Amino acid sequence: MYHKDPLKDLNPGQVEAVTSKGTHLMVKAGPGTGKTRVLTARILYLINRGVDPHQILAVTFTSKAAQEIRKRLEAAGVKVLPQVGTFHSWAFRIISLKKGISPFVIDEHEQRFLFREAVRESQVETEPRGLFERLLLLKQQTERGFDGDNKDLELLWICYHNLLKKYRLMDYEDLIINATGYLEKDPNPLPKHVLVDEFQDVSPIQFQLVRVLAAKALITAIGDPYQAIYGFRGADPRFIHRFAMEFDPVKSVTLSDAYRCPQKVLDAAASLFDGMTPLRSKEKKEGEILYKSFETSEKEASWIAVQIDKMIGGISFESMNRHSSGDFDEMALSDICILYRTKAQAAALTKALVRHGIPFHTPVNHRKVETNAISMLHHLVGFMVGNVKKYHLARLGIQEESATVLASFLDLVQQGKISVGEFLKTFSEILGLDLSDEELERLKGPVNMLKEGVPPALAFKEEQDSLDFDVEAVSLMTFHGSKGLEFPVVFLTGIEKDILPWKGGDAEEERRLFYVGLTRSAQKVFVTACRKRRLYGKWMMTGPSSFVRSIEPHVSKDVAKPPKRKTPLKKKQKSLF
DNA sequence: CGGATAGGCTTTTTT
DNA sequence: AGCCTATCCG
Numbered sequence: 145m146y147h148k149d150p151l152k153d154l155n156p157g158q159v160e161a162v163t164s165k166g167t168h169l170m171v172k173a174g175p176g177t178g179k180t181r182v183l184t185a186r187i188l189y190l191i192n193r194g195v196d197p198h199q200i201l202a203v204t205f206t207s208k209a210a211q212e213i214r215k216r217l218e219a220a221g222v223k224v225l226p227q228v229g230t231f232h233s234w235a236f237r238i239i240s241l242k243k244g245i246s247p248f249v250i251d252e253h254e255q256r257f258l259f260r261e262a263v264r265e266s267q268v269e270t271e272p273r274g275l276f277e278r279l280l281l282l283k284q285q286t287e288r289g290f291d292g293d294n295k296d297l298e299l300l301w302i303c304y305h306n307l308l309k310k311y312r313l314m315d316y317e318d319l320i321i322n323a324t325g326y327l328e329k330d331p332n333p334l335p336k337h338v339l340v341d342e343f344q345d346v347s348p349i350q351f352q353l354v355r356v357l358a359a360k361a362l363i364t365a366i367g368d369p370y371q372a373i374y375g376f377r378g379a380d381p382r383f384i385h386r387f388a389m390e391f392d393p394v395k396s397v398t399l400s401d402a403y404r405c406p407q408k409v410l411d412a413a414a415s416l417f418d419g420m421t422p423l424r425s426k427e428k429k430e431g432e433i434l435y436k437s438f439e440t441s442e443k444e445a446s447w448i449a450v451q452i453d454k455m456i457g458g459i460s461f462e463s464m465n466r467h468s469s470g471d472f473d474e475m476a477l478s479d480i481c482i483l484y485r486t487k488a489q490a491a492a493l494t495k496a497l498v499r500h501g502i503p504f505h506t507p508v509n510h511r512k513v514e515t516n517a518i519s520m521l522h523h524l525v526g527f528m529v530g531n532v533k534k535y536h537l538a539r540l541g542i543q544e545e546s547a548t549v550l551a552s553f554l555d556l557v558q559q560g561k562i563s564v565g566e567f568l569k570t571f572s573e574i575l576g577l578d579l580s581d582e583e584l585e586r587l588k589g590p591v592n593m594l595k596e597g598v599p600p601a602l603a604f605k606e607e608q609d610s611l612d613f614d615v616e617a618v619s620l621m622t623f624h625g626s627k628g629l630e631f632p633v634v635f636l637t638g639i640e641k642d643i644l645p646w647k648g649g650d651a652e653e654e655r656r657l658f659y660v661g662l663t664r665s666a667q668k669v670f671v672t673a674c675r676k677r678r679l680y681g682k683w684m685m686t687g688p689s690s691f692v693r694s695i696e697p698h699v700s701k702d703v704a705k706p707p708k709r710k711t712p713l714k715k716k717q718k719s720l721f
Numbered sequence: 722c723g724g725a726t727a728g729g730c731t732t733t734t735t736t
Numbered sequence: 737a738g739c740c741t742a743t744c745c746g
Contacts, residue, residue, distance in 0.1 A: 206735065232736040249736080316736045345735090376733060486732050491737090509734080624733050646732060657733080680731055681737040 150188035150220075154181070161397040162186045168358070168391045170343075170384070171366040174423045175413075175663035176404025176630070179366055180209075183339055184216045186364060187226055190337055200226035201335040201361075205342035207233065209628065227335065231350050232316055235323035239314075241333065242326045247314040248529060248600070253519060255280070255315050262303035268296045275300060283317045284347045284378030317349060324353045334360040343367030343387070347378040351386070358391055370417065373624060373657050375650055400424055404630050404666050406431020412669075412698035413662045416655055416691065429667050435699045437688060438674040441489070441638070445496035448635055451670065452480055452502055452618060455633065477503055481619045481631040483661050485643050488679055490620055493637065503617040507625055514583050518590065520575060522604040524550055525594065546574050557595065564591045623661045634665040640673045640686035658691045671699070 151159050158178055161171045162185045173179040183202065191197055204210040210228045217225055227234060240246040250258070259276045275297055282290075282297075290301045308314065314322065327334060338357050340346070343365040346354070354363060365387050372381035388394045400423050402410060407425040412433055414422035438444040455475040482493055482504075490506060497504045508514050523537055528551045537547050553570055556562045568587050572579045579587070593603035619631070636658070638644065645654040662669060673688045 230736060236736090251736080252734095319736075374734075377735075488731080488737090622733065624735095649732070653733095678737095 150185040150192065154178075154185060155399075155401050157397060157399045157401065158182050158185070161399065162189050164364075164395050164397065166362075168362055168387075168394045169364045170388055170394050170396045171364065172368060172384075172396070172398040173366055174368050174370065174399065174402060175660075176402040177399035177423065178401075178403060179341070179368075179399075180212065180216070182399070183341060183364075183366060184213055184220070186339065187213075187217060188220055188222065191222065191226070195337060197222070197224045197226040199336040200339070201234065201337070201357075202226060202228045202339045203231055203234065203341065204228065205345060205628075206230065209341065231353065232319050235319040235353070238323040238326060238333065239319065242330075247319070247322075248312065248526065249319065250313050250315055250526075251522070252280070254313075254523075254526075258307045258311075258313070259300070259304055261307055262300050265307075266299045266303040268299060279304065281378055283315075284349055286348070320349045320353055324349070324356055327353075327356045331356070331360055336361050337364070338362070339364040339366070341366050343384055344369050344372035344381040345374045345379040346383050348380065348383075351380075351383050354387075355390070363387075363391065370420075370656055371627065371660050373627065373653060373660060375653050401426050403427060405663055406665075406667065408433060408698055409662060409665055409669060412695040413659050415698065416659055416662075416694050427666065431665075431667060431669075433669045433671065433695065433699045435671045435673075435692060435696075438672065439676060441492045441674050441677040441679075442496070444637060444672050444674045445492040446499075448482065448493065448637070448670070448672065449496040449500040449502060451635075452477075452497075453500055455480065456502075475633055477616050477618050479632040480635070481621070481626065481629070481633070481664065482635040482637060483621060483623050483626055483664070484637050485623060485646060485657075486679075487622060489638050489643075489677075492678065493620060497618065503615075504620055505615055505617045506620045508586070513577065513579065514586065517572070517575075517577050517579060517583070517587060518604050520577075521571070521587070521590065522600055524554060524571075525600045527551060528554065542575060550574060557591065564588050564595075567591070623657045626664050627660055630664055630666050632665070632667040633670075634661065634668070635670045635672065636661045637672050638674070638677065638686075639671050639689045639692055640677065641689055642684070643677070643679075643686060644689040644691060655691065658689075662695075671695070 150162060154162060155178075158181065161169065161182050171179075171182060173182065187200055187202060190200055202210075202213060204213065207230055210230060210233070214225060214228050217228075229237075236247070236249070256276060259279065275294075278294075278297060279301060282301075290298050308318070334357060338354070338361045340354060340363065344367040346367075354365075357363065365384070367381075367384055369381050369384050372379065375381070388396065400421075402423040403426050405413070405423075405425060406427050406429045407422070408431040410422045410425050414420040436447065438447065456477055457474055484490060484493070494504065494506070508518070520542060523542065524547060527537060527547050537544060550571055553562065553567050557564055557567045565584070565588065568579075568584050568591065571577075572584065590603045594600060619629075639658070644658055645651050671692065673686070673692065675685065675687060676683050677686050678684075
């Protein structure tokens with residue numbers, strides 16, 4: 145049992161990371177090197193050495209990751225759990241503790257309302273187009289108030305913050321900023337050990353919070369600079385370096401034994417970066433990377449559906465006619481994942497999967513109706529508390545009367561007078577939402593969390609990004625969404641010019657995004673591209689991404705080359721349909 | 722004031 | 737294709 149011996153089955157590098165004492169610690173952990181394992185083992189190690197669990201704080205990137213760690217600790221026999229959560233959930237608790245009252249947290253949608261109100265009030269003359277996005281980004285990057293040079297933006301910044309104050313609301317950044325402020329003044333409930341996961345995705349305001357924590361605590365930072373993919377929302381991978389500079393002395397440990405990807409995949413992944421040494425694979429599986437290109441995005445999608453059908457042993461008509469088996473290992477649907485750069489690309493793929501009768505699932509935030517229902521629920525709760533006003537509701541198509549009625553129903557739920565299911569039925573009827581039973585079922589989660597006192601913004605948000613992996617289905621998601629996950633078979637789709645290094649994106653961040661995608665695979669990778677793609681309602685000419693060229697030496701030869709001469713390859717391609 | 726309609730733009734996403 | 741926004745007309 146881990147609790148007895150957290151070091152059991154760890155490799156030397158991992159042991160070094162887990163047992164490091166007396167200084168801050170930076171653990172550089174590439175894909176599949178046992179990052180989560182080290183994190184939990186280190187917590188266990190600290191507890192075993194007599195550290196009070198309450199003095200330990202583990203910060204994760206998502207609440208799902210926090211749950212996973214809590215689960216592992218419990219499984220290891222830990223009775224008193226340490227504090228485990230995201231920066232935001234911990235900050236929320238600190239603020240609640242310090243103020244004696246929980247703040248109402250608004251999401252981006254509501255932030256936009258307030259911003260519009262600010263625009264109206266401040267009578268800014270220039271076109272506010274894109275200003276909101278700039279404010280959002282600026283707020284994650286600035287540690288103390290406004291520090292831009294745009295006069296209009298400054299005015300809107302002030303106006304926006306006055307409105308937040310007026311309605312007693314906080315946005316997500318406020319949680320971090322305010323908690324930092326409170327702790328600077330009075331570092332009372334500061335823990336002695338802080339572990340921060342996914343350090344490459346830390347934003348400036350979060351780094352500032354880490355600074356404050358470091359005044360009292362030893363910090364363990366775990367991250368991988370090659371997997372930094374959230375620069376677009378303020379994260380800065382240079383903090384990995386800054387950490388070592390500022391928090392001197394820092395012990396640094398690099399984990400280079402990887403347990404997920406086959407060597408071939410790791411070699412291909414490393415070839416994306418100049419001078420990168422590949423991780424050492426401890427996985428004996430051979431591994432394979434296949435590349436195939438198509439005329440259109442629709443053909444790409446159908447081909448993928450056919451491949452999946454073959455892999456799962458074939459239930460459809462086409463595969464019944466197939467005599468040879470053993471082209472592929474038998475796979476379960478849940479072993480397969482399809483990745484794409486933008487959600488807009490999912491349409492062609494899901495269409496093909498439906499046509500082939502292959503079950504699949506996508507994250508909730510890809511589904512319009514449900515996202516909308518969640519947002520309505522959230523607003524309803526805000527309305528009950530008095531934070532959400534009539535015009536906020538109107539914007540979502542909710543009449544004030546409906547909201548009043550529903551609020552009283554929700555009250556009955558809280559008192560246990562009616563069930564969550566009954567409430568949701570009424571809710572969708574009154575608001576005229578066309579929700580399936582399945583969708584209604586999924587909405588129960590956040591309402592139940594609400595009953596248990598989870599802050600609304602967190603309760604509703606959590607549901608939005610959960611993908612239920614117990615379902616036997618192929619997983620579809622964006623490259624971003626795949627971070628931290630692994631699948632035996634991964635399809636990397638649309639690896640095309642202007643799509644994977646996204647046109648206008650940060651080229652290096654796009655490269656890391658492809659790296660993340662590649663390294664999700666525990667066995668087999670399919671890389672696909674097409675010449676013409678239907679996107680946003682019109683055709684665009686694409687062609688293979690430069691990344692395809694980078695990994696080419698590691699791609700299996702038989703299908704590796706994009707068709708050069710039409711005849712022979714066309715024939716081969718046809719036989720697959 | 723509100724409904725209809727034409728025009729413009731479209732990443733990625735956690736909390 | 738679909739959503740948000742601006743504008744125009746009753």
